[in-house]
Amino acid sequence: MKKLGISIYPAHSNIEKDKEYLILASKYGYQRLFMCMLSEVDDKDTIIAKYKDICDFAHKYGYEISVDTNFDVFNKLKATARDLRVFKEIGIDIIRLDGPFTDSEYIAMTKNPYGIKIEFNGSIYQNLNYLVKLGAKRDNMVVCANFYPLKYTGLSFEKYVDFTKTYKPDGYRNAAFVSSNALNTFGPWPVYDGLVTIEECRYKDIVDQARMLLTTDSVDDIIIGNAYATEEEIKKLSKLNLNHQTYYYQGYDISDLEQKLLNSEIHYRRLDCGDYLIRAISGRGKGYDIKPNNAKTKIEVGDLLIINNNSPHYKGEVHIALKEMENDGSRNVVGKLNDYELSLIKHLKDNHIFILVRKED
Secondary structure, eight states: OOEEEEEEOTTTSOHHHHHHHHHHHHHTTOOEEEEEOTTOOSOHHHHHHHHHHHHHHHHHTTOEEEEEEOHHHHHHTTOBTTBOHHHHHHTOSEEEEOSOOOHHHHHHHHTOTTOOEEEEETTSOOOHHHHHHTTOOGGGEEEEOOOBOSTTOSBOHHHHHHHHTTTGGGTOOEEEEEOOOOTTOBOSSSOOSOOBSBGGGTTSOHHHHHHHHHTTTOOSEEEEOSBOOOHHHHHHHHTSOSSSEEEEEEEOSOOHHHHHHHHTSOEEOOTTOOSSEEEEOTTTTSOOOOOOOOOOOEEOTTEEEEEOTTSTTTTTOEEEESSOEEOOSSEEEEEEOOHHHHHHHTTOOTTOEEEEEEOOO
């Protein structure tokens, strides 16, 4: 099951405000908590006490807790690859490794006796299967991409997909970050341009960011990287279907039956679609009475179409136009996808389910 998550930064925040944020997000079903120790300057005992307090509280609300670490954090906490006891004491469920360790250290960490999962950096090329062949415990290995606080430094869409090809086909669970657009958010460093994995997501609506990640078919958990997102953002993101891709369209004045076909049917991209159309055929063959309702002779890219009674064998099919074409009268133009939706839908794979949602005016 895919999960949504939030982030807090105890090195820079107020613990009571952090707890309020945890309660808020849990109300909307968020289940992952990301924290970062990379910017901690306190001594070992202070860090342990602070993070243990937060972890104890977060576990009461059902969070799975990951913490960002590197070699310096391990030294500060007097931890080693073969002794992760301090992380167990704090209450950490997942140790994310931001900095490099040796293969033997990676393997030792995955075999820790506490069941702590080891989260590998998903923004590098790393052969996790090779580590498994060397003895790493596969069940304790997960992946999380970097986030990028500095504007223009995030991954391209293509680069993110390229990185995930090294581990996602083998089923390693993968997390990535989106960003709140609220004022005065923060992260681990004094840079305030949001915290995204993919640069193109920066400053976009938080749901649109998540949909871009989901269209890669490579992400399991989506975490809001900066603190604190607004309740409106948290609520909006919680309503997004994480299991199927969602596309928003501009709706026209159409019949109730046509609206039902668009919004109630389970759509999937037919395997043998050509260059002109994405075809979804779940509404076909159900005897719907779909009267021709417009005289548009030229179909444009992005037009949302339903086959009408003029083509009885195919009526009820929902199409999305990928090229301009003539309308022979068999297709009702019932909506429109804008350029951003088309940029997402071009990545929709054959036989994948998708959802159509009418965009609020």
